[in-house]
Amino acid sequence: MEETNDLNRRKFFGKLGAGTLAMMAANTIPAYSIHSSLDKGKLAVLGGEPIRKNKAWPAWPQVTEKMLNAMADTTRSAKWSRISLKDGNVDTFEKAYAQLIGTKYCVGTGSGTQALATCVEALGIEPGDEVITSPYTDMGTVSAIITSRALPVLADLHADSYQIDPEDVERKITPHTKAIIPVYLGGLACDMDRIMAIAKKHNLKVIEDACQGHLAGYKGKKLGTIGDLGCFSFQASKGIACGEGGAVVGNDFDLMEQCFTVQNHGTARNGKHVTIGPKYRMNEFEGAILMAQLDGVRERFELRNANADYLNAKLKDFPGLVPQRRYEGTENGGLYIYALAYHKEHFNNADRSKFLKAIQAEGIGFTGYIPNGLHREPWVDHLTGLRSYKKMYSTARLKTFKEQMVLPQCDIASSRMVSLWASGPLLGSRQDMDNIIDAIMKVYDHRDKLSEI
Known part of the structure; x- marks a missing residue:
């Protein structure tokens, strides 16, 4: 198996970028506690102890x-x-x-x-x-x-x-x-x-x-x-x-x-x-x-962003889960969700659904978010069949409209997104964020077991 498909936790952190290592050295991001996930036992979905057990995430909305x-x-x-x-x-x-x-x-x-x-x-x-x-x-x-x-x-x-x-x-x-x-x-x-x-x-x-x-x-x-x-x-x-x-x-x-x-x-x-x-x-x-x-709206905004930055730094250079790309000039985010792309080739080609079941069992609420693009929903046929739209738009235009509902990049994006609802969870502590990383690495280290789910 290639090196990228055989990362263990120590190798993963050995592959962190210089910028991330510099931040860690400066205590901007605390150094990650490197330990073997074998100490955690088997995957919770297969009967092991979860990373987070009976521990709630920060509530949202908060009532005052x-x-x-x-x-x-x-x-x-x-x-x-x-x-x-x-x-x-x-x-x-x-x-x-x-x-x-x-x-x-x-x-x-x-x-x-x-x-x-x-x-x-x-x-x-x-x-x-x-x-x-x-x-x-x-x-x-x-x-x-x-x-x-x-x-x-x-x-x-x-x-x-x-x-x-x-x-x-x-x-x-x-x-x-x-x-x-x-x-x-x-x-x-x-x-x-x-x-x-x-x-x-x-x-x-x-x-x-x-x-x-x-x-x-x-x-x-x-x-x-x-x-x-x-x-x-x-x-x-x-x-x-x-x-x-x-x-x-x-x-x-x-x-x-x-x-x-x-x-x-x-x-x-x-x-x-x-x-x-x-x-x-x-x-x-x-x-x-x-x-x-x-x-407190600004303070909550800053905390969500600080926690997202922390997770991004921890996952830097990890090929299995890649944080959402940010365009040049992006300063921070509203962070309704914290989104990542799941690359199954780094998880023994396990389907995303198996990864999600495994990490959810560890107490981390990752989901797939929107299951598919709107171009694959029935409203397209409904709209083009409406008498009103047939009056307003030519037959040729409506035909082209439907033909343009081939959006391959959207299909790729929706098929591999893994997201964490962020409004509440990203108000958590650094320990909460480390639990997320721990769970990801535990599932990764046991990726050969995902086929059993």
Whole structure:
């Protein structure tokens, strides 16, 4: 067997890069405790003792007295809708979040999907238009495009970053393309310099799906502030959470007022009914939870990033699990998930499902995340069979649309992703992070047993 397929723990750390070793020597990252996983016994999935036994991960979301008091105060006020009062919880949160992200304006919505749909409508995108986005995302991204009866065109990924490939974006542009929606999977930046250059060249709008990217930075800017509009989610699992909830941010006053009007069922702030729009308003309870949660948001963000950096350094040069690629200029991440690529050739060609069963039994909650790209879901056939879409788009265009649902890099990415939900677990201690590494190395050292699972 080749050296790369026969790494033991000591050899693995002997292969660490000079930069990582220098960080360890400087105590930036504590030196890893090298020991044989044979001391741990056999794999837990095969009857051995798990690395983590009866040990909980940090809870998320975290409930505080401040939240409970804010909810109680809101309940007692009997002012539960944002239109019932001025400068209430939602108004206050919008101002605070805009300041946190670094934009002039923010409009709260009922979800991240609603934020995206608001932007598509506010930009005047309509039937017959096309919007290019990622196939590896929550269905909400595509749903936001369909809501305005535009055509959601999917571009392939860079398989090592899980982010949209700018070159394939440019190949998919037609005379009907109006916008690009880059998706920051895992809360890390896409190749935004290239995407913005393409948008400028073809006179396209950019709506950033930063639903997972709270506070993340790219070349001196926060995600959500690079394009024309940025969208965020505050769904219960996100790093800033209120159950559901979302926000649109931007610096263009007129455009942001249009976003407000669209999400307010087409009614402007002056009460005039001026355009098409659903009711996507954030309510006062959501605003109360969010305002109460902003205390400590930066500290939690920094801790998640410090723990992700620690894991990345520990796994540097380990070929079996490769951390999500970061583009040049990426400063940090929103870290909704901590993502890695599983390379089975370094685990005795064991299927990813066997690796996941083994490491889950060790007490580490790795999963495969989104099972496949949206190009492999039934909505594609449903959409192209709708009478409305057949009226709005030619038979030839819909045929090409379906033919372009061959996205091999997305298939590779989805088939090998291993992810750890990060909102809670990456708030853990260094011992918790070492447990993750211990479990990975234990499974690796016993990779010849994975076929028995």
